[in-house]
Amino acid sequence: MAAPLYRRIAQQIKEEIQSGIWKEGEAIPTEMHLSERYEASRVTVRQAIKGLVEEGLLEKVQGSGTYVKEQKIEHNIFELLSFTEEMRSLNKEPVNKILHFELKEADDQVKRMLKLSDGEKVFYVRRQRLVDDVPYVVEDTYLPVSMFPNLSYGIMTGSKYDYIEKEVGMKIKDSFQEVIPVLPSPDIAEALTVETSMPILKIQSYSVFSDGTIFEYSENHFKSDEYKFTLRASRP
Template sequence: MQEPMYIKIHNQIKKDIENKKYAVGERIPAERQLATEFKVSRMTLRQAIKTLEDEGILERRLGSGTYVASQKVQEKMSGIMSFTEITRSNGQIPSSKVISYRVTKPSLSEKEKLRLKDGENVLRMERVRSADNVPICYEVAAIPYNLVKEFSKEEISTSLYQTIQHKGGYSLGNVIENIGAAVASEVDARRLSVRKGEALVTRRQVTKLSDGTPFEYVRASYVAERFEFTFAK
């Protein structure tokens, strides 16, 4: 199974950052220069950069460029509720539009977050989640394929947590979430029916089973004026 080019670029840039080629707070080369170095189109290069931004590794500064992100304060939260459960608890009707659903090689970040061994694949699912037919967030979820290979696409995309518990016999553990901020790109604007430059809340989440095994890594962008995070202590 061939790895997409944008994932290869993502992995190489991440390695460069880990190897101190680019320091925290340092501006990386412009997209045109990187596209030339990797011998790809700017669209492919931009997809790799956007993935790194979604993961909190890079951050785009309007009118300035793209920089290696500083480490942000991480808030650990306990208690797991799916988007479906949250939406229904607010008296709204949840729905999802699956953009992409495939078994593939994990990116470096997915491999690290999910503690995968060499050769293990992930099920990567891209969705737009809505409440009362209003787009709320765009998310990319990576799940160890071996954990869910016996389940149908409908079971996984409709209610992963219930499927894991009721059909898989697993118990859910805790979740670690990292919250940040961003502005909507042209692609975000089309996906979420917002204006380019509108405020987004970004979330990176690792959800674990009761034995501490990570089973889901999610990167999501929420429309700030349509969704609110509440932290309870």
């Protein structure tokens, strides 16, 4: 039994989106144009479009038209995955570009977050995290030198969590995060290739080993047009 016409039209539109004929952010043709193209009534075309809107492939903008929806990376805030792990789960290969790598004395904020004593040193690393040459995140990480004396520039071009768990041999348990919408500083805006007037999402976090030891403090700046954050809340 043949599928209803509106579903066949929806499937054709979906295939054109997936093949890149209709690109993300672009307006699709009008209902009248599509009804002529597919030799179908506007009611049938409207039904096909409605299904694709519900599926998340298209979005309607009041007073403007219907557009191919830009697909943001969906980050589940309750899953503790590294950026590398998250991107690879989506069949994307990330690249870490080191913008700063230095040994320094912890300032008051970092000392407080990592529970360090006066005079203790940390590695400060700023990484620009890219996929397909597009910067998604700028990460500032502080790691105690006493815990990671062999940390190197080369290690930080890869997965930090892989290094900690596989080479250092420590088990990561939890990350405690605070999400803050902010306007980027000029250097962060430049690294994310956005305007300073464009809001971004900043996550301040500290992470702990299974024995409760705090081993990392990070500030991650996420490009808000590439990322969305989701969580699942259950009613008791």
